[in-house]
Amino acid sequence: MRKDMRSHCFAEDSPLKEPRVGGSVWPRQCCPVFTPRAAALPEERACWYCKYADFHLKERTSLDVGICCWPKKQID
Template sequence: MNGKSEATGKVSLRFPLKERDEIENRRREDAPLSAPNTEGNVWPKQVCPAFEPRTGAPEGMRQCWYCRCADFHLNKPRSLDVGVCYWPKKTES
């Protein structure tokens, strides 16, 4: 399924449609945001210009998972895979 183009010398990877779609979705989920997604879903590895680290966040880690404005229910028995952005409010949860 993978091949090398004789003309360019580049390797092209071909994935089954379902797997390719999963890769595309993963990229979108991890992509940085140009602005806060207020009242919308945010994925743990996303980040926006309004990022504010929550208490106890690792130094230099800029991801929604560690943002004061994102709610992943970290104070509940089970955290969420997808959080909600409440910017400009701070949740600390």
């Protein structure tokens, strides 16, 4: 069975209606609670630049798919 790459790419880029708390997020997705990291580019609104998304950016190898840590990171 062949996978339709168009639907796969669309899912990676599609906006989220709400945060995926504890779930996987793709770098180019974005949700209504997007909050930029301190070093984010001002025009970018994507999970890769969100302070609530954990892509292990401080680790030796970053993740291709991040984890949504909202609202836990608000509390920490």
